[in-house]
Amino acid sequence: MNVTIIDVAKKAGVSPSTVSRVISGSTRISAATTKKVKIVMEDLGYHPNLMAKNLVSRTTMTIGLLLPRNADEAFLDIFFSEVTRGILSKATRAGYDLLLKTGKSEQEELEAVTRLVKGRRVDGIILLQSRLDDTVIRYLQQESFPFVLIGRDRERPDILTVDNDNVQAAYDVTRHLLELGHRRIGYASGPLELVVSADRHEGYRRALEEAGIEPQPGWFVSTELVRADSTSAVRALMDRPDRPTALVVMDDLLAFSLLNSLSELGYSVPEDMAVFGFNDNPMSPVSSPPISSVDIGVYHLGLEAAGLLLRSVKGEQPEQRRVIVPHRLIPRESSQPIKVT
Amino acid sequence: MNVTIIDVAKKAGVSPSTVSRVISGSTRISAATTKKVKIVMEDLGYHPNLMAKNLVSRTTMTIGLLLPRNADEAFLDIFFSEVTRGILSKATRAGYDLLLKTGKSEQEELEAVTRLVKGRRVDGIILLQSRLDDTVIRYLQQESFPFVLIGRDRERPDILTVDNDNVQAAYDVTRHLLELGHRRIGYASGPLELVVSADRHEGYRRALEEAGIEPQPGWFVSTELVRADSTSAVRALMDRPDRPTALVVMDDLLAFSLLNSLSELGYSVPEDMAVFGFNDNPMSPVSSPPISSVDIGVYHLGLEAAGLLLRSVKGEQPEQRRVIVPHRLIPRESSQPIKVT
DNA sequence: CTGAAAGCGCTTACAG
DNA sequence: CTGAAAGCGCTTACAG
Known part of the structure; x- marks a missing residue:
């Protein structure tokens, strides 16, 4: 014994x-x-015995991280590793442990979260995405359980969130391309149900309109189409008479697919198409050509989220409910001034 | 309530x-x-209430993963993300949760593990490295607490482990370089206190000796020297009259450093130096030149480790105490036949 | 097939 | 400053 x-x-x-x-x-x-x-x-x-202690004190010194992916897909995207690194760093320093949970659908996520909350397994939860009318968020709110969302929820501006200013970031990228002389600028989007996709599209649109340019529907490429058949999607784009000379791409991973297809079809980057991505994947600087990207400070998103959550768990009123992590444009060879043709 | x-x-x-x-x-x-x-x-x-349940049933349905790094350094190396992905995948399917722990020194690791074990926070633990006379392993063994080591412990062949055949893998790589015509083949090592470093060095040595070549001490580059000043280390290597024409490099991340220094000093790969790395980093195929590497199946290491641990937790006698995950050589442009000079 | 009782290993008012 | 007692929310022999 x-x-x-x-x-x-x-x-x-x-x-x-x-x-x-x-x-x-x-x-x-x-x-x-x-x-x-x-x-x-x-x-x-x-x-x-921590189980006994937790049972009576109703506190676990553990925070839960919900990865909105299948277990074998979580951590495939470096975004997840980086955000976990940030969370782990802050949590460890504060004496908290980190419990990993996955859910590949809203239903699975809700189940996982319910078990965490009702089972009193964690003191607070970090979420990595929000859907429209997100049932997970609604549940946590109704249970008054401490949680922080990395991202933004349009319907509930009152919840604790850590996010980039994605509208501004996409605006900045588009402005940058405009200043390089590009006029026909396309947009390659992430999953449409995610707020981050909408925000970046909004910033893109705004910059173009300010410049007196009407964004054409034909300049829009969706991640679903690319995933299904990247080459067809790219061909459809390039076959247009008014084809773009530059693309704002929502994620560097998506940019890699597009680059492959462009090269397959005989186009070269940046000569035929300038490309500016997001999230500054470690592979972006070493790819050929090196891909311009936006460093969104993923590690800091995690760090801030954990900090905010821990304050909430301890019952402190955070001075601000929305933390914005700054972004930074990193132009590389994939985005060059437009060729005079 | x-x-x-x-x-x-x-x-x-x-x-x-x-x-x-x-x-x-x-x-x-x-x-x-x-x-x-x-x-x-x-x-x-x-x-x-899982806390109450755990207290009386003495089981947590949770496994702990000990990351042998500072919290803010864990997950910087993709090895950690990939192994976590494998573990998470297996654990989730079996209905187990994953608790992350970090420790930047043997002392910290031992403390973390003691708290997990005595606090009855987890049912079993996965370790990612072993040192000589490892106190963490000794403690777990003496407590008869279920654990699996990813790697190998030379002094305790009886513990549960999942590993590659690293001797064979390095042997294969060296043979491959020999077959490309290289005779003077150097070795860039990882931290010397790790068994994996010793194993790969052993395979390298064996292949050379079989070919009748005496490995020269001057052909050996240590990760410590590279980390301190990569360019000096490379210069010292290249200034030798008998400088190698090929390098076996223990990790692709180390290979990246070496490539940078080689290029800085005006040497090109593979013309002046063939390079063959390990662990098949996602950046290796896209780097210039693409780096030859050994895919060691990191995801599978995690998967198998979790499987083995879960069987042990349930009191089943595993059919084998040492699981070997196969490796696979992926030659790329960085390792070409020797130039006839 | 079901219940009463004891117990897991702690914490926390309450009382002194 | 310290102790006796009750209780956190479960499970598990034991008995019927």
Whole structure:
């Protein structure tokens, strides 16, 4: 059997309550007693049973991270590793553990979260995406369970979130391409149900319109089409008489697909098509050509999210409910001034 | 207050024991009672408190993964993401959760593991490295706590491990370079205290000696030197009259450093130096030149480790205590036949 | 097939 | 400053 608080109490000649108080560092315990108990704990190699502790104190010193993917797909995208790294870093420093959960559908996610909440397995939860009318978020809100969303929820501006200013970032990228002389600028989108896709599209649209350019529907490429058949999608785009000379691409991984297809069809980047991606994948600087991208500070998104959550868990009122992590444009060879043709 | 097993029992007109049995799917419960209780659970939105359950059943349905890094450095190397992906995939399918722990020194690791074990926070632990006379492993063994090591422990062949045949893999790589006509083949090592470094060096040495070549100490580059000043290390290597024409490099990340320094010093790969790495980093195929590497199946290492651990946790005797994950050489442009000079 | 009772290992008012 | 007692929400022999 493992050594319990009772064993320590007996050997130290005090009550279990006293031992408990020594462990929790409670005041109002004499220095002599504290010392005596600590020696006995050391002697016996005592470590508290955290399950028992959690049960009665209703706190776990653990935060849960919900990965909105199938278990074998989580961490395929470096976004997940980087955000986990940020969360882990902050949580560890604060003495919290990290529990990983996955869910490949809204239903699965809701189930996972319900088990975490009702099972009292964690003190708070970090979410990595929000859908329109997200049932997971609704559930957490209704249970008043501490959580932070990395991203933005359009319908509930009051929840705790950490996000980039994605509208501004896409605006900046589009402006950058405009300044390079491009006029026909296309947009390659991520999944349409995600707010981040809508936000970046919005920034793109705004920059073009400010420049007096009407974004053409034919300049829009969806990730679904690319995933199904990247080459066909690219061919359809390039066969247009008004084909774009530059593309704003929502994710570098998507940009890699597009580059492959462009090259397959005999086009070269940046000569025939300038490309500017997002999320600054580690492969972007070493790809040929190196891909221009936006560093969105994924590690910092995780760090800030964990910080915000921990404050919320401790019942502190955070000074701001929406944290914005700054972005940074990194132009590389894939986005060059337009050729004079 | 949350709804407990007692609330369910009252409303269903049975005892808490019976509700407990229904939850655990115990036999010897009448179909009628089972149905009645299940309806009430649904009605009340009952979910068991896992802390209470864990406390009495002494099982957590959670496995711990110990990342031998500082929290903010874990997941910087894709090896960690990939192995986590494998573990998560297997664990999730088996209904287990994953708890992440970090430790930047042996002392920290031991502390983290002690807390997990004594605190009864997890049912088993996965380790990602072993040192000589590893105190963490010794502790787990002495506590008879279920654990699996990804890697190999020279002193304790009896523990559960999942590993590549690293001696063979390095042997294969060296043979490959020999067949390309190289005779003076160097070796760039990882941290010397790791078994994997020693194993790969052993395979390299063996292949050379079989070919009647004496590996020169001057052909050996250590990761510590490279990390301190990659360019000096490479210059020292290249200034030798008997400088190597090919390098076996223990990790693609190390290979990237070496490539940079070689290029800085005006040498080109593979013309002046063939390079063959390990671990098949996602950047290796897209780097210029694409780097030859060994795919060691990191995802499968994680998958197998979790599988082995889960069997051990359930008290099953695994048919084999050492699982070997196969490796695969992927020659790319960085390793070409030797130039006839 | 089902229930009463004891117990898992802690914490926390309450009382002194 | 310290202790006795109750309780956190479950499970599991034991008995019938």
